[in-house]
Amino acid sequence: MNATEKKMSAMILLFEDDRATGAESLCVRKLPAADTGGKFEICGICDGIEPAVFAAIKALLDAGRKVEAWDACLQYVWDNTKxxxxxxxxxxxxxxxxxxxxxxxxxxxxxxxxxxxxxxxxxxxxxxxxxxxxxxxxxxxxxxxxxxxxxxxxxxxxxxxxxxxxxxxxxxxxxxxxxxxxxxxxxxxxxxxx
Structure with missing residues (x-):
């Protein structure tokens, strides 16, 4: 991904979770009860809609590999909207x-x-x-x-x-x-x- 592509993807992630400004602030969040995407999400990547992607990114976060998790989120947004x-x-x-x-x-x-x-x-x-x-x-x-x-x-x-x-x-x-x-x-x- 080039710089503009990363900037676009990062902005979409920020819109999904206004507290996710980069790798250090990335985390799993509980979805509101009325949300139909599942129970948990990482910047709009929900366990009920994209379970495999969610699980892979969560595993990176659980292992303390936040930069890799952030990069995976950026790439997922870009690929998902291509x-x-x-x-x-x-x-x-x-x-x-x-x-x-x-x-x-x-x-x-x-x-x-x-x-x-x-x-x-x-x-x-x-x-x-x-x-x-x-x-x-x-x-x-x-x-x-x-x-x-x-x-x-x-x-x-x-x-x-x-x-x-x-x-x-x-x-x-x-x-x-x-x-x-x-x-x-x-x-x-x-x-x-x-």
Whole structure:
């Protein structure tokens, strides 16, 4: 991973656990009862969703190998969200890439595909909103990105992400945190796009 990739991954980890600022602060945390990811997590890597990855990173932490555990977390975030680069087709739009990667890590492929497709539709590039970023969505995204104006498109993505969160049944429990994360991701993405 290069420095920018590590910075993006580290920011996603920080959004998952605002106390995890690096290797020394990395630890296992108990998930809230309403969280469906399992019982424990390490920066969003949950024992109920990614049990093997969680166990491997926990073993590194238990052995006192915190730097290796941190590096494993960074790499996992990067690998887990790599589909986004395939959607965009290049690394030339780091702000958009980051914003989509963060939502992908937090909410999965289909939900991220839907916010992307809705943002494209709202920006004059009609596509099917099915969550599957296939050839039609990729072509529309390439056409949109070729037009320029990444900051404007980021704003469309932010609005669609917030609308998605508001539509979730757990919004009354987690909504404030989700909206806060979306804003922080948007701010960081704007910085990358500047």
């Amino acid at each position: 589909a986004v680069v395939g959607w965009i087709g290049s690394a030339e739009h780091p702000g958009i890439e980051f914003f989509l990667r963060d939502h992908y890590f937090n909410s999965g492929s289909r939900n991220t595909g839907r916010i992307l497709q809705r943002a494209l539709c709202n920006d004059g590039f009609p596509v099917d909103v099915d969550g599957v970023v296939g050839a039609g969505s990729r072509k529309a995204l390439a056409d949109r990105l070729a037009r320029g104006g990444d900051l404007l498109f980021l704003d469309h993505l932010r609005k669609e992400r917030e609308a998605f969160y508001r539509s979730c049944k757990q919004f009354p429990i987690f909504g404030k945190g989700w909206l806060n994360r979306s804003q922080k991701a948007f701010d960081f993405a704007r910085m990358l796009s500047a």
